[in-house]
Amino acid sequence: MNNNTYFGGILDAVKSLTIGLKTSIKVFFEHHETEQYPENRATLTFTDRNRFCLEMPHNENNEHKCIACGLCQMACPNDSITVTSEMVTTEDGKKKKQLVKYEYNIGQCMFCNLCVTACPQGAIQFNQEFEQAVFDKSKLIKVLNHPGSKCQERPKPVIASKPTATPQGQPAGTQTTGEPKTETGETPQQEKVAATEPIETKKED
Numbered sequence: 001m002n003n004n005t006y007f008g009g010i011l012d013a014v015k016s017l018t019i020g021l022k023t024s025i026k027v028f029f030e031h032h033e034t035e036q037y038p039e040n041r042a043t044l045t046f047t048d049r050n051r052f053c054l055e056m057p058h059n060e061n062n063e064h065k066c067i068a069c070g071l072c073q074m075a076c077p078n079d080s081i082t083v084t085s086e087m088v089t090t091e092d093g094k095k096k097k098q099l100v101k102y103e104y105n106i107g108q109c110m111f112c113n114l115c116v117t118a119c120p121q122g123a124i125q126f127n128q129e130f131e132q133a134v135f136d137k138s139k140l141i142k143v144l145n146h147p148g149s150k151c152q153e154r155p156k157p158v159i160a161s162k163p164t165a166t167p168q169g170q171p172a173g174t175q176t177t178g179e180p181k182t183e184t185g186e187t188p189q190q191e192k193v194a195a196t197e198p199i200e201t202k203k204e205d
């Protein structure tokens with residue numbers, strides 16, 4: 001039929017409408033890959049590789065692991081971290097650095113993870129909190145150490161006791177000479193000498 005005619009045009013329109021409806025119905029019943037955010041906020045999951053915001057974990061006693069060494073600040077290529085510390089005197093009279101404020105500017109962070117890698121204490125990590133949008137730019141600077149928190153006391157290293165010495169002054173379990181011993185308990189040299197010596201026989205009268 002000639003599409004330029006009046007009825008031909010109507011037929012083409014109905015045909016096109018039917019194809020469109022068919023596609024819409026098919027897609028409606030298909031599995032959807034798109035996330036229904038924010039309705040699915042509670043069930044959203046991310047892979048471990050996601051890095052959303054730096055955090056400093058604290059234990060139940062409000063203690064963190066940061067020793068205020070500043071290595072993360074030095075490692076950061078974007079100046080996103082500012083560590084403020086002070087020197088304090090411990091109970092045993094030693095001078096020690098103590099964290100006062102750990103500031104992290106997420107607005108400048110490029111999530112390279114260099115700070116986490118540089119930390120010798122494992123004191124910082126990235127979390128999975130992805131909703132970081134704010135209306136006020138100053139709120140992008142976060143203080144990671146909690147108010148009143150302190151550094152976790154590390155267990156004192158255990159010094160291993162020295163091995164006990166034998167009466168000859170040799171450590172237990174070691175040989176008295178450098179030469180290895182054979183199955184008979186003698187050195188290979190001693191066995192060789194014994195083999196070359198004549199065996200005494202008893203003459204019968």
Ligand code: SF4
Nearest residue numbers: 076109110112113115
């Ligand atoms: S992830 Fe990279 S840019 Fe962000 S604070 Fe750490 S070192 Fe700096």
Ligand code: SF4
Nearest residue numbers: 066067069070072119
């Ligand atoms: S977070 Fe780690 S690297 Fe940064 S100051 Fe604290 S202990 Fe040092």
